[in-house]
Amino acid sequence: MTCSSVQVQPYLLEALEEKFTLHKLDTTTEPDKAARFLRSHRDSIRAVVGTAFVGADAELIDQLPNLEIVSSYSVGVDKIDLAKCKEKGIRVTNCPDVSTDDVADLALGLMLAVSRRLCPIDRYVRSGLWSKLGDYELTTKFSGKTVGIIGPGNIGMAIAKRAEAFGCPISYFSRSKKPACINYNYCPTVVDLAANCDILVVACALTPDTRHIINRDVIDALGPEGVLINIGRGPHVDEAELVSALLEGRLGGAGLDVFQDEPNVPEELFKLDNVVLMPHVGSATVEARKAMADLVVGNLEAHFLNKPLLTPVV
Numbered sequence: 001m002t003c004s005s006v007q008v009q010p011y012l013l014e015a016l017e018e019k020f021t022l023h024k025l026d027t028t029t030e031p032d033k034a035a036r037f038l039r040s041h042r043d044s045i046r047a048v049v050g051t052a053f054v055g056a057d058a059e060l061i062d063q064l065p066n067l068e069i070v071s072s073y074s075v076g077v078d079k080i081d082l083a084k085c086k087e088k089g090i091r092v093t094n095c096p097d098v099s100t101d102d103v104a105d106l107a108l109g110l111m112l113a114v115s116r117r118l119c120p121i122d123r124y125v126r127s128g129l130w131s132k133l134g135d136y137e138l139t140t141k142f143s144g145k146t147v148g149i150i151g152p153g154n155i156g157m158a159i160a161k162r163a164e165a166f167g168c169p170i171s172y173f174s175r176s177k178k179p180a181c182i183n184y185n186y187c188p189t190v191v192d193l194a195a196n197c198d199i200l201v202v203a204c205a206l207t208p209d210t211r212h213i214i215n216r217d218v219i220d221a222l223g224p225e226g227v228l229i230n231i232g233r234g235p236h237v238d239e240a241e242l243v244s245a246l247l248e249g250r251l252g253g254a255g256l257d258v259f260q261d262e263p264n265v266p267e268e269l270f271k272l273d274n275v276v277l278m279p280h281v282g283s284a285t286v287e288a289r290k291a292m293a294d295l296v297v298g299n300l301e302a303h304f305l306n307k308p309l310l311t312p313v314v
């Protein structure tokens with residue numbers, strides 16, 4: 001089994017080491033070293049443990065002739081070539097549900113942090129400016145703002161439920177109306193949703209259809225008072241358009257947990273007080289990561305014991 005050793009918690013590594021023969025691929029290493037690693041283990045590797053950052057692309061899959069399963073330590077499986085896995089009969093599992101609360105909590109935290117400027121105000125106090133300059137400027141109320149959700153799946157619905165408790169009317173976009181969203185306002189296009197909400201949240205899976213679902217038209221429809229929250233994936237957003245809209249004041253603010261080219265974040269955003277930046281930590285709680293690790297191991301055990309997979313994707 002191989003497992004990218006970056007971003008994987010010791011708890012998971014220990015569990016994998018205890019139950020399987022584990023080869024750790026350091027994905028930050030030079031390409032030559034990684035290639036040598038794969039060549040020397042290619043025939044023995046039957047499983048890959050991927051993450052939200054490093055999965056199993058076509059190139060990796062082609063190098064592993066005996067690969068049977070990719071067990072991803074993530075909800076999103078956009079870093080795995082699912083079509084190739086299907087074609088080759090390679091099983092794929094992920095970690096759904098166990099981090100839903102944590103990702104939704106972070107989304108609400110970002111909404112509050114952007115609206116009430118929690119991060120710059122904290123910096124204002126820490127740097128002694130309160131006593132020097134007096135009160136910080138007024139911020140924007142969050143309660144009661146209309147929240148638009150792109151992708152009312154488990155995470156989207158958990159965000160909606162939390163926002164409802166703040167008195168926020170909910171609108172949503174998905175390909176079709178969802179029976180579970182009977183109390184929410186359906187918008188047939190993302191532009192329509194953006195034009196009809198104050199805070200727009202990206203909570204859908206990344207697929208070829210949802211890449212750059214946030215483009216210039218959507219940003220312009222959200223407008224100079226609107227806030228974008230992205231707890232999905234960086235490529236959901238046309239990042240260059242987002243950065244210029246924020247710099248030019250055409251968008252009111254953004255709370256971003258994910259970026260196009262992680263861990264690189266556009267430096268122009270660092271100076272903006274209406275932007276809150278997180279290093280892709282939606283599921284990064286001890287509780288969620290432990291439950292995710294248990295699912296990764298449980299899926300592998302089930303596979304090698306010929307039992308039904310716990311959370312199959314393919």
Ligand SMILES: O=CC(=O)O
Pocket residue numbers: 052073074075076077099282283
């Ligand atoms: O981004 C995190 C995940 O997909 O679990």
